[in-house]
Amino acid sequence: MPATLRDVATHAQVSLRTVSNVIRGYTHVSDAMRKKVMDAITELDYRPNLVARTLRTGRTGVLALVVPEIDLPYFSTLARHVIDAAAELGYRVMIDQTGPDHDTERELFTSTDRRMLFDGILFAPLVTKTELDAMTITSSIPFVLLGEYEFDGTFDHVAIDNFQAAYDATSHLIGLGRTRIAAIGSQPDQAYATPQLRTAGYQQALLDAGITPDPALIRPAGHYRRSDGYEAARALLEAPEHPDAVFCYSDLLAIGALRGLDDAGLSVPDDIAVIGIDDIDEGVYSRPSLSTVSLDIPFIAHQAVAHLVRRIDDPDTPAEEVVAPHRLMPRESTLGATADQKTEAA
Amino acid sequence: MPATLRDVATHAQVSLRTVSNVIRGYTHVSDAMRKKVMDAITELDYRPNLVARTLRTGRTGVLALVVPEIDLPYFSTLARHVIDAAAELGYRVMIDQTGPDHDTERELFTSTDRRMLFDGILFAPLVTKTELDAMTITSSIPFVLLGEYEFDGTFDHVAIDNFQAAYDATSHLIGLGRTRIAAIGSQPDQAYATPQLRTAGYQQALLDAGITPDPALIRPAGHYRRSDGYEAARALLEAPEHPDAVFCYSDLLAIGALRGLDDAGLSVPDDIAVIGIDDIDEGVYSRPSLSTVSLDIPFIAHQAVAHLVRRIDDPDTPAEEVVAPHRLMPRESTLGATADQKTEAA
DNA sequence: TTGTATGCGTTATCAC
DNA sequence: GTGATAACGCATACAA
Numbered sequence: 001m002p003a004t005l006r007d008v009a010t011h012a013q014v015s016l017r018t019v020s021n022v023i024r025g026y027t028h029v030s031d032a033m034r035k036k037v038m039d040a041i042t043e044l045d046y047r048p049n050l051v052a053r054t055l056r057t058g059r060t061g062v063l064a065l066v067v068p069e070i071d072l073p074y075f076s077t078l079a080r081h082v083i084d085a086a087a088e089l090g091y092r093v094m095i096d097q098t099g100p101d102h103d104t105e106r107e108l109f110t111s112t113d114r115r116m117l118f119d120g121i122l123f124a125p126l127v128t129k130t131e132l133d134a135m136t137i138t139s140s141i142p143f144v145l146l147g148e149y150e151f152d153g154t155f156d157h158v159a160i161d162n163f164q165a166a167y168d169a170t171s172h173l174i175g176l177g178r179t180r181i182a183a184i185g186s187q188p189d190q191a192y193a194t195p196q197l198r199t200a201g202y203q204q205a206l207l208d209a210g211i212t213p214d215p216a217l218i219r220p221a222g223h224y225r226r227s228d229g230y231e232a233a234r235a236l237l238e239a240p241e242h243p244d245a246v247f248c249y250s251d252l253l254a255i256g257a258l259r260g261l262d263d264a265g266l267s268v269p270d271d272i273a274v275i276g277i278d279d280i281d282e283g284v285y286s287r288p289s290l291s292t293v294s295l296d297i298p299f300i301a302h303q304a305v306a307h308l309v310r311r312i313d314d315p316d317t318p319a320e321e322v323v324a325p326h327r328l329m330p331r332e333s334t335l336g337a338t339a340d341q342k343t344e345a346a
Numbered sequence: 347m348p349a350t351l352r353d354v355a356t357h358a359q360v361s362l363r364t365v366s367n368v369i370r371g372y373t374h375v376s377d378a379m380r381k382k383v384m385d386a387i388t389e390l391d392y393r394p395n396l397v398a399r400t401l402r403t404g405r406t407g408v409l410a411l412v413v414p415e416i417d418l419p420y421f422s423t424l425a426r427h428v429i430d431a432a433a434e435l436g437y438r439v440m441i442d443q444t445g446p447d448h449d450t451e452r453e454l455f456t457s458t459d460r461r462m463l464f465d466g467i468l469f470a471p472l473v474t475k476t477e478l479d480a481m482t483i484t485s486s487i488p489f490v491l492l493g494e495y496e497f498d499g500t501f502d503h504v505a506i507d508n509f510q511a512a513y514d515a516t517s518h519l520i521g522l523g524r525t526r527i528a529a530i531g532s533q534p535d536q537a538y539a540t541p542q543l544r545t546a547g548y549q550q551a552l553l554d555a556g557i558t559p560d561p562a563l564i565r566p567a568g569h570y571r572r573s574d575g576y577e578a579a580r581a582l583l584e585a586p587e588h589p590d591a592v593f594c595y596s597d598l599l600a601i602g603a604l605r606g607l608d609d610a611g612l613s614v615p616d617d618i619a620v621i622g623i624d625d626i627d628e629g630v631y632s633r634p635s636l637s638t639v640s641l642d643i644p645f646i647a648h649q650a651v652a653h654l655v656r657r658i659d660d661p662d663t664p665a666e667e668v669v670a671p672h673r674l675m676p677r678e679s680t681l682g683a684t685a686d687q688k689t690e691a692a
Numbered sequence: 693t694t695g696t697a698t699g700c701g702t703t704a705t706c707a708c
Numbered sequence: 709g710t711g712a713t714a715a716c717g718c719a720t721a722c723a724a
């Protein structure tokens with residue numbers, strides 16, 4: 001049976017209040033008292049009961065991180081850094097998966113069970129604008145949106161510039177002399193912000209280079225998994241004229257495409273160049289290594305947590321937007337194997 | 347301000363007790379009462395305060411999952427299935443990372459903050475036997491150990507038969523006619539159970555085939571990351587006589603080795619065959635696709651959660667051991683690319 | 693500076 | 709079957 005505050009108080013011959021003060025680092029307490037209390041604490045091996053404290057203060061010290069699926073490399077890496085960043089600020093992290101279809105996303109905000117278990121939510125799933133609005137209306141819990149770029153001042157936002165990232169990736173392919181450039185990753189349901197922005201950036205880059213975008217070269221992907229990239233790449237090759245480059249909306253799609261092109265007997269990048277977005281470790285070791293647009297995930301995680309905690313501390317802070325930096329990371333899948341061998345360790 | 351039990355009671359003109367009974371599905375309550383209460387609940391949009399409930403019952407409904415790093419594919423997949431399995435039983439999951447060096451593992455059990463925040467711990471890190479003993483002594487919280495195979499009846503255990511898995515992988519290489527078979531993944535510190543068992547299985551397979559194990563062919567790996575596999579593979583090639591096969595203690599090591607061998611100008615599997623353990627998705631799409639020993643992670647997760655919850659409900663249940671099945675999954679990295687093209691979707 | 697008393701929202705123990 | 713009431717462990721308004 002763990003010792004309670006009262007046990008410590010009686011043991012140290014002081015009042016409950018004094019013990020509480022000492023524990024919470026209250027300044028105005030005499031050294032003699034403090035020592036007496038500290039001794040009692042160590043002797044009884046007392047640890048505060050966080051549940052009781054929470055009931056009293058309303059703070060749980062827990063953040064929720066909501067992702068589609070935690071075993072997608074991008075999200076597991078994000079989770080890792082979010083957990084670390086949260087720990088630095090004294091918070092722990094609970095992970096919620098919405099699943100490939102995000103039916104549970106709304107439920108999360110309204111559900112019985114989940115509400116009072118955390119102080120704030122980091123929301124990093126695929127979600128449409130309408131759904132998002134519906135959720136924020138019904139919810140008053142502090143939260144930060146990750147990965148969508150459509151700031152409207154309603155809530156805090158941390159994301160890369162998706163349009164520009166897609167633009168940069170496509171421009172890289174154009175700079176290599178490619179002209180029939182395909183895109184993999186548009187969503188059948190055009191309501192999602194991220195793929196929309198990436199398609200737009202891709203198209204703009206083509207236009208700026210004097211290339212007319214060919215709708216037939218834009219392939220949807222149900223999800224952002226390897227298998228989706230694989231299928232999309234194979235489908236792309238069924239058209240009469242092959243593309244000479246593919247821009248994938250995620251590295252995982254690109255990894256799948258790489259394999260799909262190889263199975264079709266095509267050589268990357270000689271026949272077709274491939275580039276993705278995310279810069280997951282897997283792409284550093286793949287063969288060929290994967291050109292990509294690198295996101296600064298530690299930065300994103302850190303910013304997101306910092307903003308969320310700030311909002312928890314002061315709910316009235318005006319909503320802010322953080323645009324995370326991205327940078328082109330050319331590797332073998334566009335430059336060719338001769339460029340160099342594996343250049344980085346992950 | 348959220349509605350409380352009291353609000354519901356006054357609104358429904360009944361006592362607190364009755365409302366609580368209805369909510370908790372107590373049987374002996376009249377239909378009239380139940381309806382009256384339910385109406386009040388929906389009208390006031392009442393949701394029970396879980397913190398208050400926890401303070402009263404001592405149950406948080408939260409499990410902790412402790413892993414080295416959540417962004418290692420094996421652990422993120424494990425996490426995914428643990429979260430799902432826990433959800434089915436009404437539990438949520440909190441993830442703790444111990445980091446590459448497991449300094450924080452002990453702290454987890456003794457630390458102030460973390461104790462009363464969850465009902466049980468799923469422990470899936472690298473850990474030595476001595477450390478484990480020390481931890482279990484100081485802790486009384488229900489927990490289940492994942493991934494080590496050294497059952498001594500002290501606590502619940504879920505793991506594959508590491509010895510046999512290594513034996514099977516090595517035997518597969520032997521069956522292919524390979525004779526100079528290296529191993530990557532032994533730990534410099536021999537106190538860890540898993541690598542030890544895998545080394546033992548590897549050596550036994552060699553012995554049973556009449557091959558004398560060559561200590562020079564057993565390479566340590568600091569961690570189980572791609573870069574460690576890469577380095578180990580390169581180091582292996584510096585010896586005068588090359589191995590003709592490599593058994594890696596994890597798929598991630600094998601992925602790194604694959605790239606390392608390729609950078610050295612060697613062909614897999616013609617020059618060197620490679621096999622791993624884990625069956626991560628990445629290996630299905632790599633080039634060549636990675637032969638491996640497949641673990642049934644959903645099964646492992648499900649068993650682990652089930653045992654933990656059982657122990658939470660009845661702390662006196664005798665400790666049990668679950669040996670999860672594994673099965674050899676030969677792919678291109680041992681069979682060659684001609685065998686077939688990508689056979690499965692992940 | 694320290695002690696006393698009350699309440700956070702729930703469940704459980706007792707009567708009725 | 710249902711109603712009052714104590715208690716879970718802590719933090720704080722108030723009093724001293």
